[in-house]
């Protein structure tokens with residue numbers, strides 16, 4: 001007999017009007033008309049630290065004691081590298097990193113690609129493969145790159161290796177990020193944090209870096 005979970009009815013592809021709305025998924029494979037990404041002339045130099053986009057970011061902010069404190073550096077193309085050390089507060093199973101935390105590490109590394117193109121984008125779709133368990137105290141060596149751009153859609157990929165930068169791949173992801181304007185955050189973020197960010201000269205300077213996009 002099939003297990004009970006096999007008997008779940010399939011989710012309808014689009015059920016508008018029934019209370020369910022399932023958006024069509026964007027393929028993670030760029031369309032034929034997609035173009036290669038362009039490294040912005042003012043992108044950080046290869047090897048230069050990218051820094052956090054927001055000190056309260058769970059992925060890269062220094063103001064989040066339980067966060068990942070991810071430190072990314074620019075590559076020589078439209079790519080970055082980063083490291084994340086798994087701490088006890090990141091556990092899922094005993095002694096092992098939580099899968100959602102590992103997905104966050106991949107997501108935030110992909111997010112730092114914004115600095116290479118001087119485009120603000122947010123995660124639209126992120127598909128993650130978990131290939132090896134990642135124990136506490138492990139340094140996850142991440143790399144991410146943009147593979148193609150189509151309109152506002154930015155196709156990108158990331159891997160996380162253990163045991164060194166050339167070690168075996170433990171996690172990987174393919175993603176589509178969507179370009180947005182700064183208003184995306186101003187209009188949607190909780191007012192307390194938006195007001196605090198807008199009165200922080202460092203935060204305003206980080207945001208302005210994108211607005212001089214030629």
Ligand SMILES: CCCCCCCCCCCC(=O)SCCNC(=O)CCNC(=O)[C@H](O)C(C)(C)COP(=O)(O)OP(=O)(O)OC[C@H]1O[C@@H](n2cnc3c(N)ncnc32)[C@H](O)[C@@H]1OP(=O)(O)O
Pocket residue numbers: 025026053107108111112114120121122123124125151152153176178180206207
């Ligand atoms: C100060 C510095 C800060 C810098 C801040 C940097 C932050 C980085 C942090 C790490 C990354 C994150 O965690 S970001 C946080 C997690 N992500 C989010 O919160 C995003 C929530 N989703 C949204 O707000 C929205 O759905 C958007 C913005 C993604 C899309 O809405 P929209 O702007 O109305 O887009 P729309 O016109 O419908 O679609 C434009 C094109 O994108 C495609 N598209 C739309 N949504 C998706 C999707 N989810 N997945 C795939 N593809 C999609 C459409 O098919 C279309 O393709 P075509 O028809 O043109 O072909």
